[in-house]
Amino acid sequence: MVKVAVLGAGGGIGQPLSLLTKLDSRVTELSLYDIRGAPGVAADLSHVNTQAKVTGYQPASPKDESQLQKALTGCDIVIIPAGVPRKPGMTRADLFKINAGIIKGLVTGVAKFSPNAILLVISNPVNSTVPIAAETLKQYGVFNPEKLFGITTLDLVRAETFLAQLLKINPAEVKGKISVVGGHSGDTIVPLVQSTPLGKQVARALSSDQYSKYINRVQFGGDEVVNAKQGAGSATLSMAYAGYRFAELVISALTGTPSYDSSKIPEPAFVYLPGLVGGKAIAQQAGVDFFAVPVVFGAGASVKTVINPLEGLTGSEKKLVEVALKGLKPSIKKGEDFVKGAAKL
Ligand SMILES: NC(=O)c1ccc[n+]([C@@H]2O[C@H](COP(=O)([O-])OP(=O)(O)OC[C@H]3O[C@@H](n4cnc5c(N)ncnc54)[C@H](O)[C@@H]3O)[C@@H](O)[C@H]2O)c1
Numbered sequence: 001m002v003k004v005a006v007l008g009a010g011g012g013i014g015q016p017l018s019l020l021t022k023l024d025s026r027v028t029e030l031s032l033y034d035i036r037g038a039p040g041v042a043a044d045l046s047h048v049n050t051q052a053k054v055t056g057y058q059p060a061s062p063k064d065e066s067q068l069q070k071a072l073t074g075c076d077i078v079i080i081p082a083g084v085p086r087k088p089g090m091t092r093a094d095l096f097k098i099n100a101g102i103i104k105g106l107v108t109g110v111a112k113f114s115p116n117a118i119l120l121v122i123s124n125p126v127n128s129t130v131p132i133a134a135e136t137l138k139q140y141g142v143f144n145p146e147k148l149f150g151i152t153t154l155d156l157v158r159a160e161t162f163l164a165q166l167l168k169i170n171p172a173e174v175k176g177k178i179s180v181v182g183g184h185s186g187d188t189i190v191p192l193v194q195s196t197p198l199g200k201q202v203a204r205a206l207s208s209d210q211y212s213k214y215i216n217r218v219q220f221g222g223d224e225v226v227n228a229k230q231g232a233g234s235a236t237l238s239m240a241y242a243g244y245r246f247a248e249l250v251i252s253a254l255t256g257t258p259s260y261d262s263s264k265i266p267e268p269a270f271v272y273l274p275g276l277v278g279g280k281a282i283a284q285q286a287g288v289d290f291f292a293v294p295v296v297f298g299a300g301a302s303v304k305t306v307i308n309p310l311e312g313l314t315g316s317e318k319k320l321v322e323v324a325l326k327g328l329k330p331s332i333k334k335g336e337d338f339v340k341g342a343a344k345l
């Protein structure tokens with residue numbers, strides 16, 4: 001029995017992500033919530049012939065919490081893609097003003113109505129919304145760092161796709177052999193290929209100029225989509241795929257015995273390091289509490305351990321990390337301060 005809620009299910013990401021989740025035969029209940037459109041999306045998806053029972057919830061007014069309560073009660077996994085997307089010329093940080101309040105509100109619902117759920121945060125800016133989620137859960141005394149994940153999988157998906165194109169191989173051959181760590185915006189995104197099992201192949205195939213262009217394309221892949229959509233939003237379909245790819249790992253860990261294939265690099269997520277096995281040392285080394293690192297799941301799909309991605313880096317990768325940390329620190333603080341500075345509960 002796995003109950004999944006998608007908050008923001010009526011949106012560009014929410015709809016295809018809900019479809020992919022509905023197709024997972026292990027999901028028994030799918031609960032869709034949005035300030036607009038979720039009941040319609042739920043009615044539509046409910047005709048798909050898989051076992052998940054689909055329900056849709058829309059609040060009657062901004063103060064109506066009853067629908068969020070119904071959507072969240074009994075959830076094992078809560079995925080949040082609610083919030084505004086970018087338009088050309090905007091940075092993800094420009095979304096903070098609107099999305100910070102949305103995330104705080106929805107995570108307050110999670111704290112009250114499904115405090116034990118695994119929480120996957122997609123809404124941007126991830127570098128700040130995940131700290132907002134952590135602080136909100138702390139205020140309610142229900143923060144479990146092993147169950148909070150900022151979704152950075154799209155950066156990995158792009159890194160795999162673009163590298164496979166350059167190496168002229170099937171992207172499936174890249175999966176599990178490279179990593180992307182750090183944050184989720186521009187130069188806080190740190191693709192790691194040189195220090196990985198594909199490092200030698202990359203060095204042989206790519207000139208240093210091609211390598212730099214590759215890193216830049218992964219870091220600014222989101223802008224490619226934002227610009228191509230000409231004001232109609234940002235990545236939705238590739239994000240739905242990426243969000244489900246991570247959610248699928250969580251569903252597998254929830255429903256089976258989590259396995260760890262040491263020949264593959266575990267998928268990374270943006271997590272609160274000091275609360276995780278193996279995380280404290282990384283936080284000390286990096287000087288930040290939040291960082292996307294490879295995550296190994298344990299029983300109940302909580303984090304068993306995280307892998308230190310900062311060991312054995314090449315010189316250019318170390319430089320990428322240095323730059324990323326500069327950008328990450330203020331974004332994390334901004335998120336934490338947003339909750340700490342708010343009126344006491
Ligand atoms: N983590 C990532 O890699 C990644 C990738 C792509 C997009 N994003 C982010 O995901 C977010 C959503 O993008 P989108 O393209 O789906 O946007 P969208 O505008 O198409 O959909 C957002 C949905 O959220 C809903 N919503 C707004 N406030 C809400 C609230 N308080 N409660 C419930 N629902 C609410 C809206 O009604 C809308 O249906 C954006 O912030 C975007 O930047 C993140």
Ligand SMILES: O=C(O)C[C@H](O)C(=O)O
Pocket residue numbers: 085086092124154221222223225226234235
């Ligand atoms: O670029 C964006 O604003 C959306 C998302 O974070 C992405 O990486 O595609």
